[in-house]
Structures are given as structure tokens and as C-alpha cells.
Amino acid sequence: MLEYRSEELSEDQLAREREVKGGLAQSTRELVDAVIRSTIDDEELGEISTQIETLTARLRTSQIEGSFGVALSGDEVRNHGNAVVGLRNAIAPPLEVLKTDEGRAWADFTLGAAYEGPPGLVHGGVSALLLDQVFGEAAAAGGSPGMTGTLTLRYRRGTPLGNLHAEARIDRVEGVKTFVTGFIGDADGPTVEAEGIFILPKWARDLFEPKPFE
DSSP: OOOOOEOOOOOOHHHHHHHHHHEEEEEHHHHHHHHHHHOOOOHHHHHHHHHHHHHHHHHHSSSSOOOOOOOEEEEEEEEETTTOOOOOOOOOOOOOOOTTTTEEEEEEEEEEGGBSTTTTBOOHHHHHHHHHHHHHHHHTTOOOOOOEEEEEEEEEEEBEEEEEEEEEEEEEEETEEEEEEEEEETTTTEEEEEEEEEEOOOGTTTOOOOOOOO
């Protein structure tokens, strides 16, 4: 069973967290991009590496055990370690996923050099990662949440780095299984199409009844 923790934070504290800790993650994303694309000389790179090691040591003087997990603060779900939407995770783009209670979710986002697979294109595994998240959020938004059972992708053409759009919607619900379809695309249309099955885990079936979907 997944573990959640409750943290009572005020609106001011939540806003401060978004500003400071979200800002640190964004600065780190920019650092990653700069490391990949920098052309400065090796001696200066060595000096910068030493400075980064010093900053990392400062951050490690006080940290949580293990991963961030999910923290609940009133109605706010703080999934800050998530690899796609995590406020504090520099690996995450991060996506801001918009949803409707009809079981639809979508996001507009930008992927830069850190997400490259083939030259100039998004790594296929990154596409799967992002769609997995957006699909799961569509299922939950429509009242039929679940964990990923299968995710099948069709790569129609290369996904270029840059401005992109992802979208998902519930196709149908069969008992504890929610079927979701969607895509990632650019201004010229879909580049990756996918279908997923999300399954309500056994431990949650006594706590939650999937919403009928029409």
C-alpha cells in the first residue's frame, strides 16, 4: 500500500515552498542544460565542478530519508519528488497538468537538451514517461484512478525538442480497469500515440469504488 503523510502548512508556507524550493529545482534544471551545452575550457569546468560539490555537500547536511513521497496539506497534494510533475525534482520538466472531471488531462511544456535521444529529438523513453503521468492523471480526474498495467506506444515520427503538447482521455472503464488513450505532439500534430490500462490496486478496492464512465 502506498504511504502518504500529512503536513499542515499555511498558504504562506506553501507559497514560500513554491518560491524557494521550486526555484532551486528550476535553477538546477538550468544548470543541467548549461552543463550539456557549455563550451568553456576544461580548467574552468573543473573549478565549477568543485563549487557544485561544495553546494551539494551543504544540501546534504539536512535531508529526508529516502524519497519525497506524497505529502498532503489540506486539499493540496504535494507530489514534489515526481519525475514528471515534481516541483522539487530537477529531472521533471515539470509538467503542469490540467484536468476535467470528464476524464481528460493535458499539458503544454518545453523539452530541452536534457531530454534528447536521437539528435534534436526527444528520447522515446521520455515520451513514455510523460504519457504515463498524463494518462494516470486523466484516469484519476475522471473518477477511475489506478496504477499503470500496460502502456502501448506508437511512434509515428520523431518528437522534436522544444514546445510540445500532451493529451489524454478515458476511453472506457471495465470494472477495476480504466482504458486511456492519448498522444504527444508538436505544432504539426501527434508524434506519439498511446493506449494505457490503469488498474485499481487490490489494497484500494475496499476504499474506493470506480466512477461509472459513459
